[in-house]
Amino acid sequence: MRAKLLAILALLTPFATGPVFGQAPMTLADLERMALAASPSLQQTAADVRAATGRAKQAGLYPNPVIGASGDHVAGGPILRGGDIGGFIEQRVVTAGKLGLARKAGEQTRLAAEHTQETERLRVLTAIRSLYYQALGEQRLMAVRKDMAELAGRTVKTWRELANLGQADQPDVLEADVEAQRAQLAITIAGNALDRTWREIAAMVDRPGLRPAVLEGDFDALPQLDAAQELEKIYAASPQLRAAQANRAGAELRLQRARVEKIPDVMVRGGIRYNRELVGPYPDPGQAGAGASAGQAGALAPAGTEGFFDIGVQIPLFHRYEGDVAAASAEAERARLEEVRERQALAFRFAGVYKEYRNAVDIASRYRDSMLPEARQAYEMYLSNFGNMAAPYAQVLLTQRNLFGLEEEYVTALMAAWRSAVDIEGLLASGN
Numbered sequence: 001m002r003a004k005l006l007a008i009l010a011l012l013t014p015f016a017t018g019p020v021f022g023q024a025p026m027t028l029a030d031l032e033r034m035a036l037a038a039s040p041s042l043q044q045t046a047a048d049v050r051a052a053t054g055r056a057k058q059a060g061l062y063p064n065p066v067i068g069a070s071g072d073h074v075a076g077g078p079i080l081r082g083g084d085i086g087g088f089i090e091q092r093v094v095t096a097g098k099l100g101l102a103r104k105a106g107e108q109t110r111l112a113a114e115h116t117q118e119t120e121r122l123r124v125l126t127a128i129r130s131l132y133y134q135a136l137g138e139q140r141l142m143a144v145r146k147d148m149a150e151l152a153g154r155t156v157k158t159w160r161e162l163a164n165l166g167q168a169d170q171p172d173v174l175e176a177d178v179e180a181q182r183a184q185l186a187i188t189i190a191g192n193a194l195d196r197t198w199r200e201i202a203a204m205v206d207r208p209g210l211r212p213a214v215l216e217g218d219f220d221a222l223p224q225l226d227a228a229q230e231l232e233k234i235y236a237a238s239p240q241l242r243a244a245q246a247n248r249a250g251a252e253l254r255l256q257r258a259r260v261e262k263i264p265d266v267m268v269r270g271g272i273r274y275n276r277e278l279v280g281p282y283p284d285p286g287q288a289g290a291g292a293s294a295g296q297a298g299a300l301a302p303a304g305t306e307g308f309f310d311i312g313v314q315i316p317l318f319h320r321y322e323g324d325v326a327a328a329s330a331e332a333e334r335a336r337l338e339e340v341r342e343r344q345a346l347a348f349r350f351a352g353v354y355k356e357y358r359n360a361v362d363i364a365s366r367y368r369d370s371m372l373p374e375a376r377q378a379y380e381m382y383l384s385n386f387g388n389m390a391a392p393y394a395q396v397l398l399t400q401r402n403l404f405g406l407e408e409e410y411v412t413a414l415m416a417a418w419r420s421a422v423d424i425e426g427l428l429a430s431g432n
Contacts (some may be wrong), residue, residue: 025214028132031201035128038206045117052106052113060103066090070273070308078278081302086273088308093268096260101253101320108250113242118430122239124204126426130419131201136215137415138194141408145190148404149183152216155181171395179397219414220368221359227354230424234346238427241346244339251328251335258328262320276302292414348430353420360417367410375403 036042066089073083127192162168194212202210235241279302379399384389425429 005129025216025402027216028129031128031132031205032125034135034207035124036121038204039120039124042117042120045113045120049110049113049117052110056106056110059106060099062099063092063094070271072273073277081276081278083277084273084275084306086271087272087310088269090267092267093266095265096263098257098260098265101257101260102292105250105253108246108253112243112246112250115239115246118281119243122426122429126430128201128204128420129422130424130430131197131204132215133219133418133422134218134415135194135197135201136217136219137411137418138197139215139252140219140411140414141277142187142190142194144404145183145186149180149187151400152176152180152183162344175394175397179401194311202276207385219418222364222414222417225259225357225421225424225426231347231350234350234424234427238346238429240340240427240429241339241361244335244342248335248339250333255325255332258321258324260336261324262316264313267312267314267348268309269311270307272305272307274302275304275306279303346428350424353423357420357424360413360420363409363413364417367406367413372403372406372410375399375406379403394427 068088068090070086070088071084074085075083156173156179159168159173159176163170163173198210198212202208379396379402382391382396382399386393386396
C-alpha cells in the first residue's frame with residue numbers, strides 16, 4: 001500500500017510543460033512590424049497627410065495671370081482702317097498677407113493630419129500589443145491547465161489500479177475521473193480562447209494562413225508606471241492633443257484671414273496694341289469726293305504702337321465680410337474648446353485605465369509574493385501527510401485544485417495589468 005501511495009506522490013508533484021506549439025517562436029517586434037505593414041487605416045491616414053500637404057501648398061500660391069487679345073474700333077473705313085488690335089496681361093495683386101495666412105493655416109491642417117497619422121500608428125501598435133500579451137497569457141494558462149490535466153489523468157490511472165487490487169473504493173475512482181474530465185474541459189476552453197486570439201492576430205496582420213506559434217517574452221516582468229509621470233507624458237506627447245492644438249492654430253489663422261479679407265486686392269491690367277487709325281488733319285470730304293482719297297493725303301498716317309493700362313480695386317461698399325469673420329471666430333473658439341475637451345478626456349480616461357492597472361498589479365504581486373507560495377506550501381504539506389497516511393486524498397485534491405486555481409488567477413491578473421499598461425504606454429490612443 002505504501003508503495004502505491006509513493007507512486008501517487010510522484011504523480012501529484014507539479015511539473016512544467018514544454019512549448020504549446022511546435023513552430024518557430026515569434027516576438028512582439030515581429031507582430032508589430034507585420035501589423036504596421038498590413039494596416040489599411042494607417043495607409044489611409046498617410047494619404048490624408050499627402051492630401052493636406054497638397055492643399056497647404058495650393059493655398060499659398062499666387063493667382064494666375066490672364067493673357068488675352070484686345071481690340072477697339074474694329075471696323076473699316078477711310079479713317080478707322082480696322083481700329084486697334086493688340087494684347088494685354090491682367091494680374092490680381094493680393095494684399096494684406098492673405099496668401100501667407102492661408103498657407104500657414106494649411107500647414108496647421110497638414111500638421112493635424114500628421115498627428116492623426118501618429119494616433120493611428122499608436123492605435124495599431126496598442127491593438128497588436130494587447131493581442132500579443134493576451135496570447136502570451138493564454139499560452140501560460142494552456143500550460144497550467146495541461147499540467148493539471150496530465151496530473152489528473154495519471155492520478156485516475158493510479159486509483160483504478162488500486163481499486164483493482166482492492167486497496168481503493170469506487171467513489172475515489174469516480175471522484176478522480178470527474179476531476180480529470182474537468183481538467184480536460186478546461187484545456188478545451190483555454191484552447192478555444194487562444195485560437196480566437198490568434199485568429200484576431202491573423203486578421204490584424206492580414207495573414208489568414210498565419211498559424212499559432214510560441215510567443216517569446218517575459219510575461220511576469222510588469223512595467224512600473226507612476227501616475228503623475230505617465231499623465232504628464234501623455235499631455236506632452238499625445239498626438240490627439242497635438243492634433244487639437246494644430247487645429248486650433250489653423251482656426252486662429254483662418255480668423256486672421258477673414259478679418260483682412262475686407263482689404264481689397266488690386267486688379268492691374270496693361271498691354272500694347274497697334275493702332276491703324278489715321279491721325280492728323282482730316283481731309284475735306286468734298287476734296288475726297290473730287291478724287292483726292294484719304295490714303296493720298298500726305299499729312300495723314302496711322303497712330304502706330306501704343307500702350308494702355310487699367311488699375312482698380314473692389315470697394316467694400318455693401319459688405320465688409322462681417323459674416324465670414326463671425327463664422328471664423330466661432331470656429332476658432334470651438335477649436336480652442338476642443339483642445340480643452342481633448343485634454344480633459346485624456347485625463348478622465350487615464351484615471352480609469354490606471355486604476356485597472358494598479359488593481360491588476362496589486363493582485364498579481366499579492367499572488368506572486370504571498371498567496372501562491374502559501375498555497376504551494378499547504379499543498380506540499382498535505383501531500384506529505386497523505387504519503388504518511390495521515391491525510392485523506394480529498395484534502396490533497398482540494399489543495400491541489402486551489403493551487404492551480406490561484407495560478408490561473410495570477411495569470412489572469414498579469415493579462416489585465418499588461419492590457420492596461422500597453423494602453424497607457426500607447427498614450428491612450430486606442431480610445432480615439
